[in-house]
Amino acid sequence: MEKVREIVREGRRVAKEDPRRVVHSFKVGLVLALVSSFYYYQPLYDSFGVNAMWAVMTVVVVFEFSVGATLGKGLNRVAATLFAGALGIGAHHLASMSGATGEPILLAIFVFIQAALSTFVRFFPRVKARYDYSLLIFILTFALISVSGFREEQVLMLTHKRISTVIIGGLSCVLISIFVCPVWAGQDLHSLLASNLEKLSLFLLDFGDKYCEAVGNDDTKEVDKRKKDFDNYKSVLNSKSNEESLANFAKWEPGHGQFRFRHPWKQYLALGELIRQCAYRIHALNSYLNADDTKVPVDIKHKLREPLKTMSLESGKAMKEMSMSLKKMTKPSSCDLHVQNARSACKSLTNLLNSGILKEVEPLELISLLTAISLLIDIINLTEKILESLHELASAAKFKDKIERPLSFEKTNAKSIVCVRPIKCHDDHVVTIIEDDGNNDDTSKNDNRSKEVSNHEKYEGSDTHVHIKCVSCGGHTCLCDVVECSR
């Protein structure tokens, strides 16, 4: 009884994790019930006979979770069946010319050669990735047709029936999978990368705070909780095989939504690889959060706090933005600024280090601190590389520019995402306004705006006009010509 309850609980969890699984199960049941109607209705049964079974088999084997996998398998199966059918008939014809004794021997030899050769070709890495199933069906159909052809004399008739039932089964799978609540592998790959980026960003957004605060409270409960919060990024470490199979499926898919037929899926793999590289660094960094905290002197940590926090915060923000722009398929615009901020924080950190505040510290105590710093620098470098790769992807996949419209600053419409515009006031002082997304988590609601506009004052003149006054020169600028990025 306990066992049953456990299974039900597991079932609920599986369904909750991805409700499309339930829909998929219903779809499979539906298609199978439909196709098995071949047996029930006399006219259909009369034309196909026992061969109707092939339609049922095709449905069971071909119907996969995503459209790409189903299409790939379906096309593989139909093509292999056609090709093997033709070859099988040829083999049968050739064998039948060699007389009653020679025929079975020749057929056995044909089957042997074809099976051995095809099995060997399945080991080719490029074939294995895309045409493995095709070869399996090729071996199967060739063996069945050339051999059963030996018995039934109407080989052509048999082949014809077999192929048409396979096509009917495959087609119904493909149609249902495309038109009833489709699950696109391409969309999944796209979302997977965006969520991977987000996982890394969440780590980085919190890292600065956690690392610098870690000095005070070292109770184990706190450490355990912190560890759990951060373990999210770990799934990124082993996402390679998942990404590769999704990309393979996606290549079969027709254009859908914002994805064209020849969407640059390869570029996704390159981007995924860079994200994984970054995850490796984060994994190493994570070990410094908990292990050697106590070794770093408190006052040093305190002194380096500001630049360290900014470095991880800004790279985290850049990643968050990249994840958002990937999700929405818009060109990443303000990420460059975040990376730049991270770089300048890096610079001020090195200035601090060079100013000699570490002279008094034992080198051993520095190890953990400097390693964390070095890993952070690495992560910033990788963030830049990821951004580059994302730019490439954006231009290859023709991501939209962000839709820009005049600023309105209406309080009800607080949904503008981070948007950066340098504006010149009358005396050529450059003012930069950063508007953070209202939905972002707390960490990104930092004091960037106040810092950037620190020597400028900002007024809301009316509902639609925003003025800023340059403190240095007293000049006013109307923000009406400054554009806002709306969602």
Place this chain on the structure above:
Amino acid sequence: MEKVREIVREGRRVAKEDPRRVVHSFKVGLVLALVSSFYYYQPLYDSFGVNAMWAVMTVVVVFEFSVGATLGKGLNRVAATLFAGALGIGAHHLASMSGATGEPILLAIFVFIQAALSTFVRFFPRVKARYDYSLLIFILTFALISVSGFREEQVLMLTHKRISTVIIGGLSCVLISIFVCPVWAGQDLHSLLASNLEKLSLFLLDFGDKYCEAVGNDDTKEVDKRKKDFDNYKSVLNSKSNEESLANFAKWEPGHGQFRFRHPWKQYLALGELIRQCAYRIHALNSYLNADDTKVPVDIKHKLREPLKTMSLESGKAMKEMSMSLKKMTKPSSCDLHVQNARSACKSLTNLLNSGILKEVEPLELISLLTAISLLIDIINLTEKILESLHELASAAKFKDKIERPLSFEKTNAKSIVCVRPIKCHDDHVVTIIEDDGNNDDTSKNDNRSKEVSNHEKYEGSDTHVHIKCVSCGGHTCLCDVVECSR
């Protein structure tokens, strides 16, 4: 033409990479030709008819590369066919009681429910790992038998024939895969872990030299070559999915060679995970080999050279040993000493660092150096953890102790592997003898022995007696009571 030549070249490469692939292809061809003889010979054909086709299908689908995968699929298929056959007959019986109109409707409902439910259960992670194929065949057989049963009246007869042909096909696959040049997934998993350990060890054995020498020659060719040599370890980073599937297959395999039926395959996965963790660190370390070399002052590097080299060398040796002991399934014996050596080198490094040699150096220049050191310390910690895990595996899998017999030091028998024995000479000076494997690569033929016996002199008294003389006290010790580890 060029295309054909390329395919042939690729084929040669695939065959050379693992010659068992060629053998496997021949095996598949053989079994298929055998099973298709069902069609040729009248007596067999008379008893099974068209159902002989199921034997062919089973062979094509079930025959996998490794014994474990074949057995798993075969058992899955037979069990699912039996169970679904019984259920299908039940469903057919139930439906037939509801009259001519109700029968097809009821059958369609049964098929729908069964297919939807089974498809959903396939999403359960634990089911997916081991019984995915079973459920596929379950859906297939149930649909075919309950539905085709609607036509042919002798359902029991049909089911019987189908099941016996499936069993015949499955059995021939399993027998051939076990008795003709078997490929054991368990053995493969075992070798994979050993080779992963070896890859990491090769990196570590060379790292010290490369890192410390890297100061002088910075020409790009050298850097490129070095990069290539080291890239071997990268395959370890993504070995997780491979290890998991091999472990899943291995669970199906009967005892073979040195592996019992319930070999602790789970422990292999734990060990693999630790090895991968170590590979992540090595991946980070590798980036310091090429990138920031120039930043570290030459004289500092020179001063730290000795302990740095020893640290990486000794952890590399420990890994090499572990790889060897895993390969030979003997308990790791002298690894502890290597780890200890690495630890003491670590200590002398920290002493050096504390002695103030870094006082003059800019903190920025230290970053890359200290990070490398910190990563090396991490690697040594992980080496210890890997050793622990290997010890656990060794006791769970009942690895043999190394066969120990008296030292003979015959020159012809130079195949003793690293063997460490502390011996006391008359004045209680401890002498440690390290005998390196004659087959080890050059890096492990280091000057350890001469170092360790540095204040002792070693004589060969006769063919079988080895004496060492303690330089400090002049005492002699006969090595006859020191044991040697033979291969």
